[in-house]
Amino acid sequence: MQQLANLSVHSSLPTRAIEVSQLSHVYNGIHGEVLALEDISLQVESGKFTVIVGPSGCGKTSLLMMMAGLRSQTSGELLCHGAPIPQPDPNRVGVVFQEASLFPWLTAAQNVEFPLSLRADPKVARRQRALQMLSLVGLDGFADRFPHELSGGMKQRVSIARGLVQDPPVLLMDEPFAALDEQTRMTMGHELLRIWATTSKTVVFVTHSLTEAVYLADEVLVMSARPGRIIDRIAIDLPRPRTYEMMASDKFGGLRERIWQQIRSQH
Numbered sequence: 001m002q003q004l005a006n007l008s009v010h011s012s013l014p015t016r017a018i019e020v021s022q023l024s025h026v027y028n029g030i031h032g033e034v035l036a037l038e039d040i041s042l043q044v045e046s047g048k049f050t051v052i053v054g055p056s057g058c059g060k061t062s063l064l065m066m067m068a069g070l071r072s073q074t075s076g077e078l079l080c081h082g083a084p085i086p087q088p089d090p091n092r093v094g095v096v097f098q099e100a101s102l103f104p105w106l107t108a109a110q111n112v113e114f115p116l117s118l119r120a121d122p123k124v125a126r127r128q129r130a131l132q133m134l135s136l137v138g139l140d141g142f143a144d145r146f147p148h149e150l151s152g153g154m155k156q157r158v159s160i161a162r163g164l165v166q167d168p169p170v171l172l173m174d175e176p177f178a179a180l181d182e183q184t185r186m187t188m189g190h191e192l193l194r195i196w197a198t199t200s201k202t203v204v205f206v207t208h209s210l211t212e213a214v215y216l217a218d219e220v221l222v223m224s225a226r227p228g229r230i231i232d233r234i235a236i237d238l239p240r241p242r243t244y245e246m247m248a249s250d251k252f253g254g255l256r257e258r259i260w261q262q263i264r265s266q267h
């Protein structure tokens with residue numbers, strides 16, 4: 001844990017990490033206009049783990065891209081720690097996508113270092129920081145492996161390390177474990193909670209797995225079918241640290257069921 005000493009806690013930031021007010025988005029595609037998101041309002045407090053679930057095509061990825069500054073909404077406001085995010089800024093918001101989009105010609109450490117090279121940080125400091133992040137995600141000893149030498153779960157760990165390397169206070173994750181087998185996925189979820197608890201990040205996490213949602217979240221936001229709206233927000237008041245045994249509890253089952261009923265009503 002010593003290597004985590006210089007992970008800042010961002011204690012000077014406002015307590016509201018993300019604030020979305022009356023956000024709507026219309027895509028102008030080749031088939032005409034698509035109302036993707038409609039009147040979304042939500043708040044994520046600093047340090048909380050929020051999970052978004054909803055039917056395919058309801059706008060989850062679109063919303064995350066807006067939170068990451070990768071796309072701008074048609075109307076409404078989106079603030080990250082009190083300020084708009086007009087373009088990607090990995091110092092403020094880190095992003096991890098479904099596919100571990102690593103550069104195949106770079107080693108694990110070089111992939112993690114990559115965002116720092118864009119800032120022209122000193123080479124030795126970059127390397128050291130990358131090794132710290134690889135250690136944090138449980139990849140000690142794999143720094144010099146290339147992506148094709150790593151398993152799917154390991155690649156996704158490298159992606160998480162890369163998302164954390166600039167120590168952003170907010171980490172957005174869009175179905176990061178969807179391509180993994182169930183066992184690896186459970187392990188990765190557990191690991192992510194450990195990293196989250198260690199680094200005090202605000203996490204917004206999209207998944208289709210309701211078990212994963214309940215296991216990870218402080219709060220689950222349920223979206224309607226397109227146009228996406230927030231139709232329910234469910235506080236997950238299970239104790240932390242979460243354990244696999246909790247999944248068998250009535251309380252866990254009840255929370256999962258409530259989310260499922262909301263999603264089912266959309267079909």
Ligand SMILES: Nc1ncnc2c1ncn2[C@@H]1O[C@H](COP(=O)(O)OP(=O)(O)OP(=O)(O)O)[C@@H](O)[C@H]1O
Nearest residue numbers: 027029034036055056057058059060061062063226
């Ligand atoms: N660039 C685009 N141009 C036009 N329409 C788009 C574009 N990107 C997304 N859409 C449409 O917006 C809607 C929301 O898409 P989005 O990818 O955000 O959904 P999602 O909830 O992430 O879905 P999934 O669960 O399948 O990943 C969909 O109807 C999609 O077809």
Ligand SMILES: [Mg+2]
Nearest residue numbers: 060061062174
């Ligand atoms: Mg998506």
